[in-house]
Amino acid sequence: MTAKDAVEQAYRDHWSRLLALLVTRLRRFDVAEDGLQDAFLAAARTWPHQGVPANPAAWLLTAAHRRALDRIRREDNDRRRLPLLVTDLIAEDVVPPDPDPDAIVDERLRLLFACCHPALSPDARAALMLRFGAGLKTAEIARLFLVPESTMAARLTRAKAKMALAGIPLRRPAAEDLPPRLSVMVKVVYLLFAEGYRATSGPELQRPELAAEAIRLGYLLGELLRGDDEILALLALMILQHARRDARIDGEGRLVLLADQDRTKWHHDEIDRGLELVRGLGPASGDYHLQALIAAEHSTSGVTDWPRIAGLYAELERRTGSPVVRLNRAVAIAEAGAPQEALIVLDNLDEALPTNHLVPTVRAELLSRLGRRAEAVAAFDAALLLVRTDAERAHLERRRADQA
Known part of the structure; x- marks a missing residue:
């Protein structure tokens, strides 16, 4: 593995965990995030020459912590308004051992819980949790929320400022605090899984480490609220x-x-x-129950019951009004043997999902089934302008070639 690959691997494996540790210890989102970003930049500069350290996570944590402390020292005028740093901050000249997994779970839970404080709007809570609890990039979060990156960046900045002004504590949640925050926490876990299951951009179709992390957080929530x-x-x-x-x-x-x-x-x-x-x-x-029933149908070893799946999607669309659910309903209707009806269901979805390549992709496949090859090629071209993952792009190019 090259040094560049090692830095990228460290980002995927350790960003969110290290950020959780830094935030809960420093009590400063901005300082923690900037310090960790600086640490990764330093790794990209030094690892190719000095070699990849035996413990990349510890190296990054130490480097980020030192940079954060340097910044805090420079902010003498603001120091009076900051909470006191906890006493167990890592010594500057000592490389810490691997962070204890149990401690990481607790730190990340504290951070996630703070990010979904009722003082913040639901969307701001979800965005903060994805950024600081799960380590997604601003652009990735923006695509999950179907908004421009600049809009999401501004939303995150406002949310961080509000958290600082409100003095929201970073602590493990008490049972009575969970219910009003549960819906946002569940939404974030689902969005995190969605990015892991089907990446919004990049060379890979899926990011299994994110999906596994979402499942782990789901189990953690289940431990806190048993039987929900x-x-x-x-x-x-x-x-x-x-x-x-x-x-x-x-x-x-x-x-x-x-x-x-x-x-x-x-x-x-x-x-x-x-x-x-x-x-x-x-x-x-x-809603998640209906989606779980659909997933269960897809997981059977026998013939998939597409009419039942279409019916489940219809009920889910009635409840949510989601254009993504409508898109999935169109696919189920087509698989049940009615591609012309499915094509009608797609009407106006381009306006609701203007950046989603799956809308023209599904339309192209339906047109192909109906023998309308020229129109299918045009729809595949539209999808290729929007697709962001290499695997899906290659698939679309093969399917377009089949129609030409």
């Missing part, structure tokens, strides 16, 4: 979808559609766990 059907349904949904990860990409990195996947590559022990959670739920009363 919404959390259990979300866990079931994530586990069932994540279980197919090794079959969604072939050996050459190409996208493999569900119907063509090698089901022996599915993680059937995880599927069994997900199905067990679904069976333990009560009546389908929540």
Whole structure:
């Protein structure tokens, strides 16, 4: 592995964990984030010449901490308004050992809980949790929320300033504090999983480490609120979808559609766990429950019941009004044998999802099934202008070539 690869790997593996540690110790979002960014820049400059350290996480934590302390010292005029630093800050000249996993879980939980404080708007809470609790980049969060990157950057800046002014504490949540914050925490876990399941940009279609992190956080929420059907349904949904990860990409990195996947590559022990959670739920009363039922249908070894899936999506669309759900309903209707009806369902979705390549992609596939090849080529061209992952781009180019 080259030094450049090591820096990128360290970012994927350690950014969110190190940021959680720095924020909870320094009590400053801006200082912690800037210090960690500076540490990664320093790693990119020095590792190619000095070699990758034996403990990259510890190196980065020490470097970030030193830079953060330097900044705090320069802010003499502001020091009076800052909370006192905790006494267990890492010594400047000592490389710390690997952070204790249990301590990291606790630190990250404190940070996530603080980010979803009721003093912030729901969208601001979710954005903060994804940025500081999960380590997503601002551009990635913007795409998840379907807003421009500049809008999301401004939203994060305002939210951080409000947290500082409000003096929101970083502490492990008490049971009575959880209910008013639960919906936002669950939403963020789901958005984190969505980015891991299907990346919004980059060379890879999926980011399994993010999906696994979302599942871990889902289990953590389940520990805090035992028996909550919404959390259990979300866990079931994530586990069932994540279980197919090794079959969604072939050996050459190409996208493999569900119907063509090698089901022996599915993680059937995880599927069994997900199905067990679904069976333990009560009546389908929540959005995640409906999605879990859909995922369960996709996880069966027999013939997929597409009419039932289309019906579940119809109910989900009735409840949420989500254009993404409508897009999925169109796919289910087509798979159930009605591509012309599915094409009608897509009407006006381009306006609702102007940057989503899946809208013209689905339209292209439907037009292809209907024998309207020239129109299908035009739709594939529209999708290629919007797609952001290399694997999906290659798939679209192959499908377009099939129509030409």
